[in-house]
Amino acid sequence: MLGRRWAVLTVVVGAMLLGGLWGSGVLDRLSQGGDIDPSSEAALVDELLAEHFGIRSPDIIAIYRAPDGKTVDDIGPAVSARLAEVDRGLLAEPIEDYWSATGPIRSLLRSGDESTALAVVFVAGSESERIASFTELEPQLTVPGVSTELSGFSAIAxxxxxxxxxxxxxxxxxxxxxxxxxxxxxxxxxxxxxxxxxxxxxxxxxxxxxxxxxxxxxxxxxxxxxxxxxxxxxxxxxxxxxxxxxxxxxxxxxxxxxxxxxxxxxxxxxxxxxxxxxxxxxxxxxxxxxxxxxxxxxxxxxxxxxxxxxxxxxxxxxxxxxxxxxxxxxxxxxxxxxxxxxxxxxxxxxxxxxxxxxxxxxxxxxxxxxxxxxxxxxxxxxxxxxxTALPPGNETRTTVEQLTAQFPIASSGATVVIRGEDGAPPDDAAVTEVIGAVGATDGVQQAITVGTADGMVAVRAVLDDPDRSVAAVDTVRRLDEIEAPAGTELLLGGITALSxxxxxxxxxxxxxxxxxxxxxxxxxxxxxxxxxxxxxxxxxxxxxxxxxxxxxxxxxxxxxxxxxxxxxxxxxxxxxxxxxxxxxxxxxxxxxxxxxxxxxxxxxxxxxxxxxxxxxxxxxxxxxxxxxxxxxxxxxxxxxxxxxxxxxxxxxxxxxxxxxxxxxxxxxxxxxxxxxxxxxxxxxxxxxxxxxxxxxxx
Incomplete structure (x- = not known):
């Protein structure tokens, strides 16, 4: 090799320079996730919720605040008009927002003092594509003249x-x-x-x-x-x-x-x-x-x-x-x-x-x-x-913390899926028993039935504490200790359970x-x-x-x-x-x-x-x-x-x-x-x- 010293040096240096130029493209292909065990029970619940109930965690949560002295109904026309212009090609499904929602979910997307309301956005594509889409969606979700803050997985990522x-x-x-x-x-x-x-x-x-x-x-x-x-x-x-x-x-x-x-x-x-x-x-x-x-x-x-x-x-x-x-x-x-x-x-x-x-x-x-x-x-x-990986005072972190405090429904909480052991639907008594046990668990605000599909029932536990916090982890561990009624199987999911x-x-x-x-x-x-x-x-x-x-x-x-x-x-x-x-x-x-x-x-x-x-x-x-x-x-x-x-x-x-x-x-x-x-x-x-x-x- 010493006899070919210049050749060796030229080839190696050239390869590294070209490799570095090509490799810089990796900065646009990075993932914020990948930290879950795909074989875990919580990962299985995520799959069941997506495939059978059509439920998955939102990528972006847009928070709209009305000016002092006004309510979210006053800013509704401007926000709705802006949301109607969002590029649908970037979305996995239509945006869910307070102004277009109907039924019980509508009140959950508005604060008690009617000063703040939410729009929930599900982005299309793989994880890295969803994160990359955030830069395009951020200006589209921002409403001129209305205080707008963005939270959710894609915003944090x-x-x-x-x-x-x-x-x-x-x-x-x-x-x-x-x-x-x-x-x-x-x-x-x-x-x-x-x-x-x-x-x-x-x-x-x-x-x-x-x-x-x-x-x-x-x-x-x-x-x-x-x-x-x-x-x-x-x-x-x-x-x-x-x-x-x-x-x-x-x-x-x-x-x-x-x-x-x-x-x-x-x-x-x-x-x-x-x-x-x-x-x-x-x-x-x-x-x-x-x-x-x-x-x-x-x-x-x-x-x-x-x-x-x-x-x-x-x-x-x-x-x-x-x-x-x-x-x-x-x-x-x-x-x-x-x-x-x-x-x-x-x-x-x-x-x-x-x-x-x-x-x-x-x-x-x-x-x-x-x-x-x-x-x-x-x-x-x-x-x-x-x-909390972001520094205290960071705008995105502050938004997440304020959102969780003001809208408990915005956190993933925990989800219990109830299914029969032999593929048969669980009986009503068993479902009622589980809902009662979930709601009575220390650290749970309320238990909500979010859907029934293919012989399974999904129960959402709204937690007192932010997702993945120490207190939320302790609550999830208590939920995991709930005994399944005879003839049923309980599966526990949600962001904290995944963690x-x-x-x-x-x-x-x-x-x-x-x-x-x-x-x-x-x-x-x-x-x-x-x-x-x-x-x-x-x-x-x-x-x-x-x-x-x-x-x-x-x-x-x-x-x-x-x-x-x-x-x-x-x-x-x-x-x-x-x-x-x-x-x-x-x-x-x-x-x-x-x-x-x-x-x-x-x-x-x-x-x-x-x-x-x-x-x-x-x-x-x-x-x-x-x-x-x-x-x-x-x-x-x-x-x-x-x-x-x-x-x-x-x-x-x-x-x-x-x-x-x-x-x-x-x-x-x-x-x-x-x-x-x-x-x-x-x-x-x-x-x-x-x-x-x-x-x-x-």
Whole structure:
């Protein structure tokens, strides 16, 4: 490859640029949904209501307010005339509004003081098409001279999409120059610093192309673009940092350009490839979930990591071969990198030596503190994304909250479908009993029969609290406990029930995901290092980091500490984002473990004792691991600049996890434990050693 360095670089860069141009189209194909389990009971109820009763949740709810001193009847002619002009091609069915409605529903579409009335809009097309149609329908539903506000799924989704796009631009504008500045300080020069950033920028472009391709086969979450783009940037910068650092180390040792590139890729390049495989296995765990959102987040993250690794193993060595010693061009202080590296090696080596003098005290202290930090997690609850993902004071969020308070009928509430066990219609006594039980449930305002069709009866429970709120979730759980009368079956649906079923589904599949990650890590690390002890220790270290991270996140986002500073509303941890953080933190934790242990193993193979190997490993990797974690904190920490609480949750989670893992765990706890276990670190059963030899892993 070195002989075709220009060709390799040209092809790879050209492919990423073209891919990024094509991939930018994914921004118009994003989904706000995909967070439900399609096999859940609530999803089945949604299908039954749509197919047999013709009932589904509205996409847009238009709220019209009369001027002071007037009523909704006074603004009726203007609103009706405007609604008559709405493009019918965008609608799935005619608009239902107060002025054209008849029967009991009419009074439900008007406020008690007659100052406000509603129009309910059902939009045609797939989910992404319905969201896209909102921008066309918004001006058509707005009545000149009449206060108009829009709420509903499409309005919230459109606002979240806009916020997400703004967040990505802000994050890129902040993270790229800041990471470049940090790398200049690390390398002491502009050229060496610019290389990882350039690879990171190419990874971001490639991630867009991967997501555009993915959108052709499944729904791509609105959060996927931000996560995949910034994860690709962060991992490419990290990988570039490791490879460029090793390359400069080889040059400083007297190697020629080609020799230095070859040696670098045989050592740091191999470690990067292995690290990427570990991260891919971690994100592959997200594919076990039935929710399309989690699958798209997982695929997007996998594509980002794979691209970061491929670019680091192709374009980066080609660029290093082209630059040669000129990688030190535009150095602001000659020898700064080498002097900084020497100081760092002395510091980290001395720290490891100090840790190994008191391994028991340090290990027990750190483990105890991390376990104490985990304790808040025991009292947490999990939830789903709703309008509170938008910041307090956001116009769309405020409209949703006012609508729910003024028009309880506007919330989805919960729906109980009653059907006979043998396909026969339920008898009247059973239906009456169920309606009474639903209406008597704590948290239910009233129970309304909304339809009878094909031997089934649908009963709507109007809830006291907003959809998906903690109180509404508790009410839905109580409704789920209602016993079905003899000969009948009860099915529970509605937005809150969908949320409850989705969270239950995530918790059900979470152990499977963890098992996939753990087994893959144990197997891969054993074949890499020939020890069964080191992989087990790596998994336990990742578990400690995760526990402490989620304990702190619970303390902040659920218990409500610091939420004023972050401008978010306290509430349950979003289950989908919890899954994503588990995959990211577990993967990065084992990633940093690999970089540290790889240097220890190199030292062992060169004849060092366990203590010497620990000191050498810490000395050689301390600076680069800390720098890598710092850079990743800067990149993923850009999520905290988002106005969306779910993105801030990820940003804070990654900052906390990286600080804990890359410093406390990796540079203090790991050396202490390796010292305590001594030669046992390198142990594996004889049968496994023979298996590894047969596979010919070196």
């Amino acid at each position: 459109d606002e979240v999409n806009k916020e997400s796009k703004r967040d990505l631009v802000v994050a890129e504008m902040v993270s790229l120059p800041v990471t470049l500045l940090v790398l200049v300080l690390v390398f002491g020069g502009l050229v060496g610093a610019a290389i990882p950033v350039a690879i990171g920028a190419l990874s971001m472009l490639g991630a867009l192309a991967a997501l555009r391709l993915l959108s052709m086969f499944l729904e791509v979450s609105v959060f996927s673009v931000n996560i995949a783009s910034l994860l690709g940037l962060g991992m490419a910068i990290d990988y570039g940092l490791f490879i460029v650092s090793r390359y400069r180390e080889e040059l400083a040792a007297g190697a020629g350009t080609d020799e230095a590139v070859t040696a670098t890729m045989a050592s740091a390049g191999r470690t990067v490839a292995f690290s990427a495989v570990l991260l891919l296995c971690a994100f592959a765990g997200t594919l076990v979930f039935p929710q399309q959102m989690l699958k798209s987040l997982g695929f997007g993250a996998m594509a980002a990591v794979a691209l970061a690794a491929v670019l680091s193993l192709t374009a980066l060595p080609a660029l290093l071969a082209i630059l040669g010693p000129r990688i030190d061009a535009l150095t602001w202080r000659r020898g700064a990198f080498e002097r900084g590296e020497a100081r760092a090696q002395r510091f980290w080596g001395a720290l490891a030596t100090a840790v190994m003098r008191r391994p028991v005290v340090i290990a027990v202290t750190i483990v105890t503190v991390l376990l104490l930090l985990t304790l808040p997690l025991l009292g947490t609850r999990f939830g789903d994304v709703d309008h 409850v079923d989705s969270v239950n589904s995530v918790l059900h599949y979470l152990p499977v995901m963890i098992a996939v990650m753990v087994i893959a890590t144990l197997v891969l690390m054993f074949f890499a290092f020939g020890s069964i002890v080191l992989p087990i220790k790596a998994v336990l270290m990742a578990a400690l980091s995760l526990g402490a991270t989620f304990g702190i996140l619970t303390w902040i986002f659920y218990d409500g500490h610091l939420t004023g500073l972050l401008n978010v509303t306290p509430g349950p941890l979003i289950s989908g984002m919890v899954v994503l953080i588990i995959a990211m933190v577990f993967g990065l934790s084992t990633d940093y473990e690999v970089f540290l242990i790889s240097r220890m193993v190199e030292a062992r193979r060169a004849g060092a004792t366990t203590e010497e190997a620990v000191r050498i490993g810490a000395a050689k990797t301390g600076r680069v691991v800390t720098a890598a974690a710092t850079l990743l904190i800067l990149v993923t920490g850009a999520f905290t600049l988002s106005d969306l609480s779910v993105m801030r949750f990820i940003g804070v989670g990654m900052i906390v996890a990286l600080i804990i893992d890359a410093t406390v765990v990796r540079m203090l706890l790991v050396p202490a434990l390796v010292k305590l276990m001594g030669e046992a670190n390198w142990w594996a059963p004889a049968s496994m050693v023979r298996l590894r030899e047969r596979v010919n892993v070196h």
